[in-house]
Amino acid sequence: RKEVEQDPGPFNVPEGATVAFNCTYSNSASQSFFWYRQDCRKEPKLLMSVYSSGNEDGRFTAQLNRASQYISLLIRDSKLSDSATYLCVVNETPPGRRALTFGSGTRLQVQP
């Protein structure tokens, strides 16, 4: 079983739509969670951290459900520029290591 699992998509949505991605993680001891955005053939960039109480940044809302071990990302009023791959990222922190574990990503294509 993968440590971080995501639906690869693609999610094809029209402009203005609301779209949601989920991600599940296997290590219940995970402490920190993030969503990164990766454009085609580019490096990943931090979109937002995910806090236990849920957090919002403009059109983007992230939620964490520790009991079910999943993270979600909601995008409202989708723009063409939102088209990208969204990576779910978890800090697994084995002892002595502070590296992140990345999901394979969910691809979003927003269409005019």
Add this chain to the structure above:
Amino acid sequence: DGGITQSPKYLFRKEGQNVTLSCEQNLNHDAMYWYRQDPGQGLRLIYYSQIVNDFQKGDIAEGYSVSREKKESFPLTVTSAQKNPTAFYLCASTGRGQETQYFGPGTRLLVL
């Protein structure tokens, strides 16, 4: 401008050849990381370094080597022992006490 630079953008390797990928950061970050990304896959950790003159193997270190002689630099050598080196290589760094990783633009390695 502060940031992470990687060079070259594209690199071609002949069979049996060692090649070195450069990663430099001027963010004064302590920790640096190397990841490999294959098409449709998440990022996999190759090596990481939390401090100068120290580094640790990640999940897929076989066929790779690194050095960390300076805080700013963390070069990755892809040796001839790495039988499937074609991939997108990403370098990242993190500040002390932080978890967010910042990525360089990546190097695409292709085998001739």
